[in-house]
Amino acid sequence: MTEATKISGLTRAPSIPGPHEGYMPGFANDFETEALPDALPQGMNSPQKCNYGLYGEQLSGTAFTVHPPERTWTYRIRPSVKHSARYTRVDMPFWRSAPTVNDAVSLGQYRWGPIEHSDTPLNWITGMRTMTTAGDVNTQVGMASHVYLVTESMVDAYFFSADSELLVVPQEGRLRFCTELGVIDLEPKEIAILPRGLVYRVEVLDGPCRGFVCENYGQKFELPARGPIGANAMANPRDFKAPVAAFEDREVESKITIKWCGQFHETTVGQSPLDVVAWHGNYAPYKYDLRAYCPVGAILFDHPDPSIFTVLTAPSGSPGTANIDFVLFRERWMVAENTFRPPWYHKNIMSELMGNIYGVYDAKPDGFVPGGMSLHNMMLPHGPDKDAFEGASNSNLGPDKLDNTMSFMFETRFPQHLTSFAANEAPLQDNYIDCWDSLEKKFDGTPGLK
Ligand SMILES: O=C(O)Cc1cc(O)ccc1O
Ligand SMILES: [Fe+2]
Numbered sequence: 001m002t003e004a005t006k007i008s009g010l011t012r013a014p015s016i017p018g019p020h021e022g023y024m025p026g027f028a029n030d031f032e033t034e035a036l037p038d039a040l041p042q043g044m045n046s047p048q049k050c051n052y053g054l055y056g057e058q059l060s061g062t063a064f065t066v067h068p069p070e071r072t073w074t075y076r077i078r079p080s081v082k083h084s085a086r087y088t089r090v091d092m093p094f095w096r097s098a099p100t101v102n103d104a105v106s107l108g109q110y111r112w113g114p115i116e117h118s119d120t121p122l123n124w125i126t127g128m129r130t131m132t133t134a135g136d137v138n139t140q141v142g143m144a145s146h147v148y149l150v151t152e153s154m155v156d157a158y159f160f161s162a163d164s165e166l167l168v169v170p171q172e173g174r175l176r177f178c179t180e181l182g183v184i185d186l187e188p189k190e191i192a193i194l195p196r197g198l199v200y201r202v203e204v205l206d207g208p209c210r211g212f213v214c215e216n217y218g219q220k221f222e223l224p225a226r227g228p229i230g231a232n233a234m235a236n237p238r239d240f241k242a243p244v245a246a247f248e249d250r251e252v253e254s255k256i257t258i259k260w261c262g263q264f265h266e267t268t269v270g271q272s273p274l275d276v277v278a279w280h281g282n283y284a285p286y287k288y289d290l291r292a293y294c295p296v297g298a299i300l301f302d303h304p305d306p307s308i309f310t311v312l313t314a315p316s317g318s319p320g321t322a323n324i325d326f327v328l329f330r331e332r333w334m335v336a337e338n339t340f341r342p343p344w345y346h347k348n349i350m351s352e353l354m355g356n357i358y359g360v361y362d363a364k365p366d367g368f369v370p371g372g373m374s375l376h377n378m379m380l381p382h383g384p385d386k387d388a389f390e391g392a393s394n395s396n397l398g399p400d401k402l403d404n405t406m407s408f409m410f411e412t413r414f415p416q417h418l419t420s421f422a423a424n425e426a427p428l429q430d431n432y433i434d435c436w437d438s439l440e441k442k443f444d445g446t447p448g449l450k
Helices: 386-394 420-425 432-436
Strands: 005-007 010-012 023-025 031-034 055-060 071-076 088-090 109-112 128-136 141-150 157-161 165-179 182-186 190-194 200-216 240-243 254-260 263-269 276-281 286-289 310-315 322-334 351-359 373-376 400-412
Touching (some): 141 400, 165 351, 182 286, 200 322
Antiparallel strands (some): 005 010, 023 240, 055 071, 071 276, 141 200, 165 182, 165 200, 240 286, 254 263, 310 322, 322 400
């Protein structure tokens, strides 16, 4: 064990040295961590008096009676109910919540270039730009996709979403999430999950920062069942990392912004809310390095469904039908024989929102660029563009490494609705559907030759 250290002004618990410095490995483990010795009660949750005069407080991420329940016990300098002002409503016009059905026409195949930064300094809250929403935030069903454009750190300002857990996919720049449960540093090729109800501030380590967010209104993300793939490959539990405890004791007026039922509210507190000295439980933020994802694919012929690339899945009420699948298209070898290797042409009941983190995506060699997004909505046909089709139909089928490529998909069972920002202000590529226009009729009435 090393000593407690300081990071962004927070005293951070001693942690295992080496690759896990500052983090604890494992997915949804029952973690325990303390930034001061013996701050964590042992053998019970609610001693009559906690060590150091701490207050015990439980954060429940599932109903008490869900199995397994997800909750974390925090031991903090002040209970979080201690705030000096009532909640006041604030406007956050670019961070929208479902339903946004009347904002724009959503029926269509859409693609956007990267949204550029402006001269206006933006933080984690003001820099959120909602692109699509699905379901209904008030019934805790569905999701929203956002792009964040962040250039400014939050100072004595904090945020939590009562509506959702946030899946963060950075594309540019480095961010630090100082949360009640510890500190997560995040850069492109990594993702983070910020659970519903967790208070945090976001600092810019290296800006400007741009990335994608999937806001999950429903049941939490979990690891997909691997079925016949077995106990290994895809995303392995040990590669997920939760932060060790970290706290600050700062008596300074601080603002907390709360997203609640799609509305934003502010209150003030007389101290930093990041005052959790120790915690234990299985409801925590975590990060994951996408380079640890071990893809499994076709090793003789054909192109399997992209569900084999699922990193995390958030279940809906219907078994096998996700509220959201987070799917990763990363570097891999293509070896299938006598096969059209890119994604096939298809229509899907699930709605597919894609983003490019870096490189070239095999079905769209042009136009789908890093920082860009595309939407193939419920039951709307899509597939490789003309160049991808011709290339893949005529290439020599030796083993071929798809290199320098990382795109992802937020796939939901619900139709996604564009916001007016996505339809009118974001860099929509008006000519996107032309990429299929020049696909030729090749039918000549005679059987094809192999
Ligand atoms: O449309 C897309 O590009 C995503 C996708 C990829 C794939 O390999 C199979 C199906 C699918 O929807
Ligand atoms: Fe698709």
